[in-house]
Amino acid sequence: MLAYRHAFHAGNHADVLKHLVLVAVLRHMAQKEKGFRVVDTHAGAGGYSLEGRYARQKAEYAAGIERLYDAADLPPALADYVAQVRAFNGDGALKQYPGSPAIARMLLRPQDQLRLFELHPTDHRILASFMADAPNVQVAMKDGFESLKSQLPPTTRRGVVLIDPPYEIKTDYTRTLAALREALERFADAVVVIWLPQLQLLESRQLPQRLKATADKHAKKGWLNARLTVAQADARGFGMLGSSVFVANPPHTLHEQLAPCLPLLARTLGEGHGQHALEKSTHA
Known part of the structure; x- marks a missing residue:
């Protein structure tokens, strides 16, 4: 469980999809003045150098964010996400990639809260140092799954939970x-x-x-599922073909925002194998 280091994969196609959705969700939440809480169960190190030995070992960002970084005429939601990555780099060359905590920190307001959980000791140390001076942010070296019960519901009754374990076990x-x-x-x-x-x-x-069935039963506003396929399995059937992001109680604008983004991502990141799908429940 503690062997996983996201630095090897920072800025890849999965990060692009995940953080595209995250930016859109946080933007929507901030449309109301009342504060909200973000809980990140597997926060990682917060941000990653793309020039370090981990990221350069496989250079997965080259088939991810790098293909979008200087692109023009992107759909609004995708352009907003890329703008956050550019801001993290000081609007200069692509040298760093913001993890979910960094993206949240850039978008949250003084009345919002950020709760970050990370068990890997090295990543936790980096994350805690990165967030040391950030107001309304708490960083804990605790199991994010087990910590949910202490974080929900937030006092403002508005909240976002991000769950993205490595799925190595x-x-x-x-x-x-x-x-x-x-x-x-x-x-x-x-x-x-x-x-x-x-x-x-x-x-x-x-x-x-199984997530859809659970959301059908418990989520007031239904669900949305965005899938991006960028590769084919190898001869033995191994390899990550792509990823998806499932959202329970999605913002009502999210489907419309993602609809023009997914075909573009499939073409740009798909290596000739790009496919996409965007589903939502009937009451979402």
């Missing part, structure tokens, strides 16, 4: 499903954003349907 799938159920049972209005890898594993194929 199969229990991550069952714990993610349980976390969605617990979050919605404790706080039925919570916007829950869940990142999922697209793999040839039974657990990976089953989880989206």
